[in-house]
Amino acid sequence: MKLSGKNIVVFIVLAGAVALAYYLPCLRYNFYQQMMDGLMLDDAQIGLIGSLVNVINTVCYPIGGVLANKFRTKTLIVITLAAFLILSVWYAFAQGFVMLLIIHLLFAFFGIATLWSAYLSAVRGLADERNQSKMFGWNEGTRGLIQFAISLAFVALMGIALNAAQGFTYSMLFAAGVCAVFLVLAIVFMDGKPKVDEQDAAEKADEEPVEKYTVVDVLKNPGVWVVTFLIMCAYVFWTMGNSYLSQYTVDVLGLDPGTASTIGTVRTYLIVAIAGLIGGVLLDKFPYKGRTFIVLLAIDIVLIVGVMITGEQLMLCVALTICISFIANIMKTTYWSTMGEAGIPAAMTPLATGIISFICFMPDWVYPVVFGNWLTDARAADGGVAGAAVAGVYQNIFLIIIAFGVLGMVVSFIHWKRAQKLEAAGVIEIDHHGKK
Known part of the structure; x- marks a missing residue:
């Protein structure tokens, strides 16, 4: 290219x-x-x-x-x-x-x-x-x-x-x-x-008719629901982490807002480029993507727990937030690649991705308002500053993220076993890189 x-x-x-x-x-x-x-x-x-x-x-x-x-x-x-x-x-x-x-x-x-x-x-x-x-x-x-x-x-x-x-x-x-x-x-x-050139037009003319799917077909495909909740759980780590990790370092760790913004910038934007390249290679190295997501989610859960218990170790805690973002971005840049192993046909992709996106990103509708109100009430309880009540809210936010991580591991396990079943039935082919 x-x-x-x-x-x-x-x-x-x-x-x-x-x-x-x-x-x-x-x-x-x-x-x-x-x-x-x-x-x-x-x-x-x-x-x-x-x-x-x-x-x-x-x-x-x-x-x-x-x-x-x-x-x-x-x-x-x-x-x-x-x-x-x-x-x-x-x-x-x-x-x-x-x-x-x-x-x-x-x-x-x-x-x-x-x-x-x-x-x-x-x-x-x-x-x-x-x-x-x-x-x-x-x-x-x-x-x-x-x-x-x-x-x-x-x-x-x-x-x-x-x-x-x-x-x-x-x-x-x-x-x-x-x-x-x-x-x-x-x-x-x-x-x-973009215009389709003559070669592309000729290739498309020779292609066999693509099977048409309806919304009902998409909703009846179990793989759609597996991928929906796998993406939702992985996405929660990315979106909630980006939303509150920077402010956590200010409110609870006492980091200067300017320094926190600089670290947040690295965590949110620079790491995504690195994680995208590594994530693509990583997911292709292992035959079952669901199994890989179990490992990635488990690592991020451990890192979140680390943030919760290392509040007095400023640099260590900040380093952990960067690691959380790195793993979360690996998942975010690769989770759409799980559709094939879940048994979602290529021709179903347009409808499937629309329905999956509508459902899996629903936490974005709710958590900013809920968490924002929690923090506002906590600051009021602390006398207008970030104190014990605010720190408690962040602990609850992290527990919610962990809960999504555990759910994501369960869904990833289901995805893994579904892929094995579909492979055994000859519905999908999986590259084992010479190993079984």
Whole structure:
């Protein structure tokens, strides 16, 4: 697979657009304390914003599919980046919870409805079928590096600002500048929808008709439910960990918010690129992915327990949070690869992934509001600061994550045994790398 000339720029624009879409509405992951101080938000308000953003994301997935079928890819990418530019400037000077909520919801709408399906189509058009995994993997890694660079810039700008509010103004104006750069590149270098060349058209004409599946077929497939709950449990480690590990180091460990944000940036964005590359190789080395997920979930459970009992050892505890993120990102970048061994036919993938995504990401609707209210009440009980009550809330959050991990191990075991059964029946083939 080779990218050259204009396609390299298009590749970077696509990665940049999605990097912005999943970064700007999610600043709570690494700048939680700064949002509280600079934007005058409390835990409950930040939690509500997070939950509503996730709801809008889910609702907009089917909308994005319709728009991607009706409009040129370039048109949708340009609209998205233009919207991000306007919203970033608005965010820089926004005041009040309601205005900030509206801005976040608009970020969520444009990030999914006008971007996500168009992005997937465009990335797929940059490579042939033999190189799809590599293309998406490289784009995921590039996205993580772009987010890492933007986040470091945010940390630096907040560091030189006179206060948190001014830091957010500087940071969002910088984000607007980044949006403007990608917008210009998209206008200049992007074409319309990727066109199918004559060779691809000939190959598709020779293919046998693909079996059609209905929603009922998907719901009746046991593998769909196994994969749904496997992904849900693995995703919980990633999303809850990213949401609260940074703030835990501030509230309970006493780490400086700026330092915590820097560590959170490394944990959230740089590690994902490394974990994606390692995870792809790792999962391919073992014949049963369910068995590998049992090991990964067990490791993360042990690491979470380590965080809970090493609160007085600052550097050790911080190191454990980074390790948690590394393992969680290995799972996150590979869990969609479990569909084949679960017995989900390739032709069922479009419907199956839609249903799986709708269900498995449901914790995102609930936990930010619930945990945010818990923390707000705990701070009030501690007299407005982070004390014993706040520390207790974090312990409960970690216990919930552990519970999902245990459930995930059970589901992974079911996935493993289902794969063995399907293999024995000749339904699927699994590469044992010369070993049985």
